Amino acid sequence: MDFRSSEQAPVAVGPRSEDALPQTAAAAVKVVIVGGFGVGKTTLVGSVSEIRPLTTEETMTQAGAGVDDTRGLAGKTSTTVAMDFGRISINEELVLYLFGTPGQERFWFLWRGLFEGALGAVVLVDTRRLEVSFDVIGRLEERGVPFVVAVNSFPQAPSYPVQELRGALDLPDDVPIVLCDVRQRASSRDVLMTLMRYLQSLATTQGAS
Ligand SMILES: Nc1nc2c(ncn2[C@@H]2O[C@H](COP(=O)(O)OP(=O)(O)OP(=O)(O)O)[C@@H](O)[C@H]2O)c(=O)[nH]1
Numbered sequence: 001m002d003f004r005s006s007e008q009a010p011v012a013v014g015p016r017s018e019d020a021l022p023q024t025a026a027a028a029v030k031v032v033i034v035g036g037f038g039v040g041k042t043t044l045v046g047s048v049s050e051i052r053p054l055t056t057e058e059t060m061t062q063a064g065a066g067v068d069d070t071r072g073l074a075g076k077t078s079t080t081v082a083m084d085f086g087r088i089s090i091n092e093e094l095v096l097y098l099f100g101t102p103g104q105e106r107f108w109f110l111w112r113g114l115f116e117g118a119l120g121a122v123v124l125v126d127t128r129r130l131e132v133s134f135d136v137i138g139r140l141e142e143r144g145v146p147f148v149v150a151v152n153s154f155p156q157a158p159s160y161p162v163q164e165l166r167g168a169l170d171l172p173d174d175v176p177i178v179l180c181d182v183r184q185r186a187s188s189r190d191v192l193m194t195l196m197r198y199l200q201s202l203a204t205t206q207g208a209s
């Protein structure tokens with residue numbers, strides 16, 4: 001087909017040049033962002049990704065009433081049904097691929113594939129609804145995926161001392177807990193850096209034993 005002769009401009013195909021990996025990238029790591037319904041997973045991937053994130057948001061409808069726990073989420077109008085995907089370069093050599101999971105239990109059957117090859121995970125929690133993260137943490141522990149916990153600061157969310165949170169979530173002492181506001185790129189990046197440092201410390205400990 002001769003595009004020059006068609007009336008409409010040709011549609012660009014293939015990856016956009018600004019999305020290309022830096023030539024210096026030597027290692028790519030898969031990280032999953034998990035947590036209960038509406039804790040801010042899609043927001044985190046969107047704020048930190050250097051490529052336009054892929055999202056699978058669907059509008060929340062009346063059909064979810066009574067099923068979706070929307071307490072404290074008055075402004076939330078959409079929900080992830082498959083996954084979020086983004087990318088961030090930590091430095092010139094290390095690139096993270098971010099996979100955000102759906103928070104709603106009815107989409108959890110998709111999780112199996114999402115954990116394949118993941119080096120680590122971020123568990124996002126909302127202190128108003130800590131219980132929505134219990135199952136998620138259990139699943140990561142079952143699969144042996146190392147994780148850090150990031151407490152997303154929503155207004156009016158109660159703040160608890162870290163030790164109390166650790167107890168409530170039944171976390172071992174070495175699992176990092178950090179506060180964040182995932183709407184802020186720098187804050188989301190800090191969360192990922194905490195995970196990277198934690199993975200590095202685990203690798204060092206395991207290498208030493
Ligand atoms: N105030 C405040 N609002 C936030 C923050 N993070 C996310 N939100 C808002 O909270 C809502 C939930 O965010 P999402 O990113 O869709 O949450 P999610 O975990 O991806 O939700 P599901 O995919 O449906 O499980 C959105 O309306 C966000 O704008 C935060 O740090 N502070």
Ligand SMILES: [Mg+2]
Pocket residue numbers: 041042043079080100101102103
């Ligand atoms: Mg989402």
